[in-house]
Amino acid sequence: MNIDDFFRQLDEYFRKNELDKAEPFLVGSLEQAKETEDYAAYIAVGNEMIGYYRSVSMFRKAFDIAEDVLLLMEELQLETSEHFATTLLNTATAYRAAGEMQQAYKYYQQALQIYKGLLPKGDYRFAGLYNNMSILLEQMGENEEAVKLLKEALAIVEKLEDSRAEQATTLTNLALLYFKLDKAKKAAAALNEALRIFEEEGNAEETDAHYSAALAGVGEAYYRMGDYANSLASYEKALIEVEKHFGKNQSYGVLCENCAAVCSSLKEEEKAEAYRKQAQEIYRKINSEK
Numbered sequence: 001m002n003i004d005d006f007f008r009q010l011d012e013y014f015r016k017n018e019l020d021k022a023e024p025f026l027v028g029s030l031e032q033a034k035e036t037e038d039y040a041a042y043i044a045v046g047n048e049m050i051g052y053y054r055s056v057s058m059f060r061k062a063f064d065i066a067e068d069v070l071l072l073m074e075e076l077q078l079e080t081s082e083h084f085a086t087t088l089l090n091t092a093t094a095y096r097a098a099g100e101m102q103q104a105y106k107y108y109q110q111a112l113q114i115y116k117g118l119l120p121k122g123d124y125r126f127a128g129l130y131n132n133m134s135i136l137l138e139q140m141g142e143n144e145e146a147v148k149l150l151k152e153a154l155a156i157v158e159k160l161e162d163s164r165a166e167q168a169t170t171l172t173n174l175a176l177l178y179f180k181l182d183k184a185k186k187a188a189a190a191l192n193e194a195l196r197i198f199e200e201e202g203n204a205e206e207t208d209a210h211y212s213a214a215l216a217g218v219g220e221a222y223y224r225m226g227d228y229a230n231s232l233a234s235y236e237k238a239l240i241e242v243e244k245h246f247g248k249n250q251s252y253g254v255l256c257e258n259c260a261a262v263c264s265s266l267k268e269e270e271k272a273e274a275y276r277k278q279a280q281e282i283y284r285k286i287n288s289e290k
Helices: 003-015 019-035 039-055 059-075 082-097 101-118 124-139 143-157 164-180 184-201 211-224 228-246 250-265 269-288
Strands: none
Touching (some): 003 019, 019 039, 039 059, 039 082, 059 082, 124 143, 164 184, 164 211, 211 228, 211 250, 228 250
16 A cells, blocks of 8 residues: 555545545555555554544544554554554544543553653654643643643744644643633633634635634633623634534534523523534434444
8 A cells, every 4th residue: 555645645535524535435445454464554544543533523433443553553562662652642532532531541641651762852742742631631620730731732832843733723722721720811812822823824715623623712712701792603613614624523512512502691592402402413423323
């Protein structure tokens, strides 16, 4: 298998938001790598599948392929390699998205130990790991620790070339944590900078996949300030972005719930109920596929 051709085609599907073509392409590529015993390709394709299934909230499939790839890498004695750490990170993120916090934490810690043994301090790969770990720590209520990790991640990406989207994503995550810690001024400053970067880097047709997180953060900011009209507008923009890049996944359902809460604050109960029903339908679909 020509792995460059594989990534080129997969990137094209994602760029055009052709998610219906991505899964069969991934499955077919994995089968081809298995038949030809191309282990390097199998690992690479498997990692892409973990991320894909996580993004569309098909968590059981993500866990199954993750277990398969990790076992193969152990058989190949790659368990102290950077590639193994990357697979652990992808696996942890899938478990985190599914709400399996302890499993996610275990895999993140394994990945961190491998990175520390292989990579120089300040390597860009630490930034991605710290960003992901901070989200998990926030979900576990460890907000101060999450802030520390995000500051470390931001310090790394600010020194890298072509890292504007990563800077904006990190700033968005940091802003949301500042809100939780009642540091509204710091939150607003971080969010404004994140949005400025996203808007400078993207356009209406080709926005970054993480732009939705920034929009959702702005929606939360407006809600906290009691500006419900702007809050709803930001959340609804985020819905468009999530569907464009990932389809109606779990994040889309959460945003629907947020929209419903804002609509209730606006006394628009009919619209609120429509958003609640949409969220329930999405969760039912996801649970039926687990």
